[in-house]
Amino acid sequence: MRRLFGSISSPAKLIITVAAGFALLGAERRTAAQTGDTTTFQTQQRFLEEQLRPLIQPEFQSPAAEQRFLCDYGALLRYNAVWLEDHGPAGFAPFPGIPGFQASRAAHDFDFRPWLSASLDGVHYGFIRGQLDFLQYHHGDGYRRNSDWRGPFVDLGFYRLDVDQACRVYGCAEVERWSADLTLGRQFLFIGRGIAYSLVADAVSIDWQCGDWAGLVFGSQSIRHFDNIDRSVPGFTRSDREFFGAQLEYEAFDHHKPYGFVVVQRDRSDESPNSPFQEFDYDSEYYGLGIKGEALFGRGECGVGIQNLAYFVEGIIERGESFGFGATSAIGGQDDIRSWAIDTGLIYYPECRTKPRVLVEFAVADGDEDRASPQNTLLGNTSGTKDEGFLGFGFVNTGVSFAPLLANLEFVRVAGAMRPFDECCEWRTSNLEVGASFFAYWRPEADGGVSDVRADKPGHHYLGSEVDLFMNWRISSDTYILLNYGVFFPDADSFTVERSRQFLGVNLTWLF
Numbered sequence: 001m002r003r004l005f006g007s008i009s010s011p012a013k014l015i016i017t018v019a020a021g022f023a024l025l026g027a028e029r030r031t032a033a034q035t036g037d038t039t040t041f042q043t044q045q046r047f048l049e050e051q052l053r054p055l056i057q058p059e060f061q062s063p064a065a066e067q068r069f070l071c072d073y074g075a076l077l078r079y080n081a082v083w084l085e086d087h088g089p090a091g092f093a094p095f096p097g098i099p100g101f102q103a104s105r106a107a108h109d110f111d112f113r114p115w116l117s118a119s120l121d122g123v124h125y126g127f128i129r130g131q132l133d134f135l136q137y138h139h140g141d142g143y144r145r146n147s148d149w150r151g152p153f154v155d156l157g158f159y160r161l162d163v164d165q166a167c168r169v170y171g172c173a174e175v176e177r178w179s180a181d182l183t184l185g186r187q188f189l190f191i192g193r194g195i196a197y198s199l200v201a202d203a204v205s206i207d208w209q210c211g212d213w214a215g216l217v218f219g220s221q222s223i224r225h226f227d228n229i230d231r232s233v234p235g236f237t238r239s240d241r242e243f244f245g246a247q248l249e250y251e252a253f254d255h256h257k258p259y260g261f262v263v264v265q266r267d268r269s270d271e272s273p274n275s276p277f278q279e280f281d282y283d284s285e286y287y288g289l290g291i292k293g294e295a296l297f298g299r300g301e302c303g304v305g306i307q308n309l310a311y312f313v314e315g316i317i318e319r320g321e322s323f324g325f326g327a328t329s330a331i332g333g334q335d336d337i338r339s340w341a342i343d344t345g346l347i348y349y350p351e352c353r354t355k356p357r358v359l360v361e362f363a364v365a366d367g368d369e370d371r372a373s374p375q376n377t378l379l380g381n382t383s384g385t386k387d388e389g390f391l392g393f394g395f396v397n398t399g400v401s402f403a404p405l406l407a408n409l410e411f412v413r414v415a416g417a418m419r420p421f422d423e424c425c426e427w428r429t430s431n432l433e434v435g436a437s438f439f440a441y442w443r444p445e446a447d448g449g450v451s452d453v454r455a456d457k458p459g460h461h462y463l464g465s466e467v468d469l470f471m472n473w474r475i476s477s478d479t480y481i482l483l484n485y486g487v488f489f490p491d492a493d494s495f496t497v498e499r500s501r502q503f504l505g506v507n508l509t510w511l512f
Helices: 018-026 029-033 039-056 163-170
Strands: 069-086 102-120 124-137 147-162 178-191 197-210 213-222 241-250 256-267 282-297 304-323 334-348 357-365 409-418 432-442 462-476 479-490 501-511
Touching (some): 039 069, 039 462, 039 501, 178 241, 197 241
Antiparallel strands (some): 069 102, 102 124, 124 147, 213 241, 241 256, 256 282, 282 304, 304 334, 334 357, 432 462, 479 501
8 A cells, every 4th residue: 555645735715605606596507607617727736736746755764773763854845837728608697706717817836845754763753744835826817816825734744653663673562474554643645546535634544464465444534724625515615524444455466456445425514604595415435446457467577468568447336425406404305326437547668768658548437417517516416316426535637728527527548658868868857757648528427517617518428638748857856847738629519618728837846
């Protein structure tokens, strides 16, 4: 089980009042939902975070034999410039705080994260990282305001006990075929492919391995200042959800690793102000099976099959209960959730000098024909019917410009990457990697909406296509440059505004 620790920055926020929400009831469903949507921008921010996360995860060092205690500190400084085209139909009503779409937006994000770590006897580890972030839009480009301070707050902060090492050092038990880490505090956790659950949260987790089996067990609480995934909840800029999860992996095979998991989510979020005509609780459970590995059979490197070809397959069933549109405990009650999702792909690593890799991925998440918005309760499932829309609490790369949630969505992705100067130029340029991805998108339920409300014409499955380009360059051990460009081509049968949409992101990161 591998867990990467990082951060998720909060996106620009949008306030939707109860009065505005219920004014939508009399309007045409998709036109009403169009105003002021920032879900795409939120997903774009998460995409950039996930790119950076493996580069800035904490690294722990055990103290030397003659030195029991080890302490380290540093800081991360990040500058992120974003430009995106935001074409879309104008809102049907000028509600305060709910902007319409415009031709383009540009923003500058300045992010400072100081950190401190300590370890004792190679057994006890502590890490804390703060965050102070300033988001500045160009004049008139902000969704709610032109600048926004986020923080200061604790980005990550946890204590970890290496249980098996403690038994060795302190002589409390024999350790042969097992290991375990107990972690308490604010940490990044994910299950499976990260579709059902992939979040920074306040959690207690146990990561363990025994013989041919390994797994993760955790209980977590969402961070209150993170946005609610349901953006129709009054006061959605705060979230209160509880998660309980477990994953079990079988590691006896040399080239294949099957696994299964379960995640239980309970919504404790309160509306602010309270809504007497609509309840928003969304309680869900996720049951997943998956396998990942290499296309080889047998033992060791002499297995039979296709060398350098990796694969992954994961299927998820979602169950639970949700409130339909206009339902409360007294009127309508909760409806059953019955949905599913699948993600599968192949990754090929040719034995070439430039270290190329090629990926083909297919993913699909069930949708509900009643839902104009797959993640929101308002304009969501029709009360009294099954909620068939899948909604996870994780992340999947669905493109950087269109950037929809994996909800009522089906896509094919073909991607490739390489290091063009590997082993032929100065070491600094040898770390430069370039790549491209092509996406084609559909919605399983043609009459249902996707998270990008600009897909406002129901009745057609095909949504469009996208081309993404990227460059990652580790100039030195402490300096990184990430460039991302994407252009999305909407299909005229699904989008009223069929103009292409572009996204450009430039990220500079310094580690001190």
